[in-house]
Amino acid sequence: MSDDVEGAQAVFWKRKRNKGGSADTDPAEAAGSGNSGGDTEATAVRADAVECVVTSGTLTVDGEEFSVTNNTWIVPADEEGVIVVDPAHDAEAILKAVGEREVYLVACTNGYNTHIGAAIEVAERDDADIALHRREVRAWRKLHGIERTPDIEIEGGGQLAVGDLTINILGIPGTSAGSLAFYLPDLGIVFSGDTLLAGQMGTVGDGFVDYTRQLSSIGEVLLTLPNETRVLPDRDEETTVGDEQDNFDRWVAGG
Numbered sequence: 001m002s003d004d005v006e007g008a009q010a011v012f013w014k015r016k017r018n019k020g021g022s023a024d025t026d027p028a029e030a031a032g033s034g035n036s037g038g039d040t041e042a043t044a045v046r047a048d049a050v051e052c053v054v055t056s057g058t059l060t061v062d063g064e065e066f067s068v069t070n071n072t073w074i075v076p077a078d079e080e081g082v083i084v085v086d087p088a089h090d091a092e093a094i095l096k097a098v099g100e101r102e103v104y105l106v107a108c109t110n111g112y113n114t115h116i117g118a119a120i121e122v123a124e125r126d127d128a129d130i131a132l133h134r135r136e137v138r139a140w141r142k143l144h145g146i147e148r149t150p151d152i153e154i155e156g157g158g159q160l161a162v163g164d165l166t167i168n169i170l171g172i173p174g175t176s177a178g179s180l181a182f183y184l185p186d187l188g189i190v191f192s193g194d195t196l197l198a199g200q201m202g203t204v205g206d207g208f209v210d211y212t213r214q215l216s217s218i219g220e221v222l223l224t225l226p227n228e229t230r231v232l233p234d235r236d237e238e239t240t241v242g243d244e245q246d247n248f249d250r251w252v253a254g255g
Contacts, residue, residue, distance in 0.1 A: 045075075045076050045077065045078065045163075045164055045165060045186065045187065046076075046187075047187040047188055047189060047230070049076045050073060050074065050075050050076070050187070050189065050232070051073070051074040051097055052071050052072070052073055052074075052232075053071070053072045053073075053074065053090075053093055053094050053097045054069060054070070054071055054072075055069070055070060055072065055088050055089040055090040055093055055094070055118075056068065056069045056070075056089060056090075057070070057088065057089030057090075057113070057114070057117065059112065059113060059114050059204075059205060060113075061204055061205035062205070064205065066205050066206065068114055068235070069235060070086070070088035070089065070114045070115075070234050070235050071086070071088075071232070071233065071234055071235055071236075072084065072085065072086055072087050072088050072094050072118075073085040073086065073191060073232055074094070074097055074098060075165070075184070075187075076101070076163075077104050077105075077162045077163025077164060077165050078163035078164045078165075080101060080102055080163075081101055081102035081103065081104040081126075081163055082098055082101050082102070082103060082104065083103075083104060083105045083106075083107055083162055083163075083165070083167075084098070084103055084105070084106045084107070084122055084128075085107050085108075085109070085182060085191045085232075086107075086108060086109055086114070086115040086116075086191070086193065086234050087106060087108075087115075087116070087117065087118040087119045087121075087122045088113075088114050088115065088117050088118060088234075089113075089114075089117050089118060090118060091118035091121035091122050094118055094122050095121075095122060095125060098122075102126045102128075103122060103123065103125060103126040103128040104126075104128055104162050104163055105128055105129055105130075105131060105160070105162050106119050106122055106123045106128055106129070106130045106131070107131045107160075107167070107182055107191075108130065108131065108132045108136070108150075109179060109180050109181065109182070109191060109192075109193030109194070109195075109234065110132075110133065110136050110139075110175065110176040110178055110179040110180065110193055110194070111132060111133075111136030111137070111138070111139030111140050111143075111176065111178065112139065112176065112194070112204065113143055114194070114234060114235075115193060115194075115234060116132070116136075116139075116140060116143065116144070117143070119144075120144060120148050129151035129152055130150045130151050130152070131150060131151070131152040131153075131154050131160070132150040132152075132153065132154065132178075133153070133154055133155060133171075133178030133179070133180050134153040134154075134155065134178065135176075135177045135178030136176065136177075136178040137149065137150065137153065139176075154169050154180065155169065155171060155180075156169055156170050156171020156172070156180065157169065157171065164186075165184055165186055165187070166184070166185065166186060167182050167183070167184055168182070168183040168184075168185065169181075169182065169183075170182070170183055170190070170221050170222070171217075171221070172192070172193075172195045172214075172217035172218070172221050172222065173210070173213055173214075173217060174195055174208075174209065174210050174211075174213040174214025174215070174216070174217045174218075175193070175194045175195055175202055175203075175204050175208075175209050175210075175214055176204075176209065179193055179194070179195055179217070180193065181193060181195065181221070181222060183225060183229075188226070188228060188229055188230060189229065189230045189231075189232055190222065190225055190229055190230070190231055190232070190241075191232050191233075192222060192231050192232065192233045192234075193233065193234050194233070194234045194235070195214060195217060195218060195222070195233075196218050196222050196231055196233060196239075196244060197233045197235065197236055197239070198231075198233065198236055198237045198238065198239035198243075198244075199239065199243075199244075199247060200247075201214060201215065201218065201251055202214075202233065202234070202235075215251055215252065218244075218248065218251070219248055219252075222241065222244075223241055223244060223245055223248060225241050226241065227240065227241050227242030227245065228240060228241070228242060229241040231244065
């Protein structure tokens with residue numbers, strides 16, 4: 001059965017395993033836990049340590065196939081492990097970038113294969129949990145079946161504590177009913193999935209699923225973050241909230 005992280009409820013969670021062993025921190029303990037010990041400077045997580053793995057594949061929309069290239073983000077959560085955001089097409093390439101570090105959590109911004117395609121293989125190496133919005137589970141099952149389903153069903157308004165980091169879960173429906181963004185205030189970054197790209201609103205295939213709702217998610221959620229926040233999307237280059245403020249009026253006008 002999946003764990004739920006929903007609504008305005010702040011749910012703190014930490015995944016920490018010894019290699020080859022069982023979990024050594026449970027959710028109740030994690031809510032009050034800090035760094036895992038050692039020198040503070042040595043274990044501090046740096047925003048510039050976030051890595052991007054670019055892989056290519058196909059996306060099928062309404063029976064039409066599109067060649068796509070997508071970003072998978074690897075976020076150091078502490079000195080020993082990482083969060084993997086949107087594992088797309090090539091688990092081997094992603095795990096090569098992870099290296100000897102442990103995968104604590106696989107976090108998916110929605111249920112398109114461009115965000116979940118390699119999720120099971122990446123998670124299985126270290127028995128990591130997979131987090132996905134409950135409204136995306138149907139898409140998950142269509143791709144992956146029912147034998148392995150997401151461990152944590154999340155919604156906007158929740159929080160996850162992973163390693164030394166806090167993840168704020170932001171609901172940004174539009175490209176899909178259960179699209180999410182992951183905001184890490186400690187690092188000043190937000191993972192925007194396919195909702196907000198550099199200089200443009202994201203599309204699914206070659207079109208918009210729900211332009212008005214997506215625009216609302218951008219204006220009322222993503223662009224309310226501090227201007228210096230780095231926006232790390234599911235494709236192409238990164239941007240900042242401040243840089244995209246100037247584009248919003250054009251999008252409102254339909255341009």
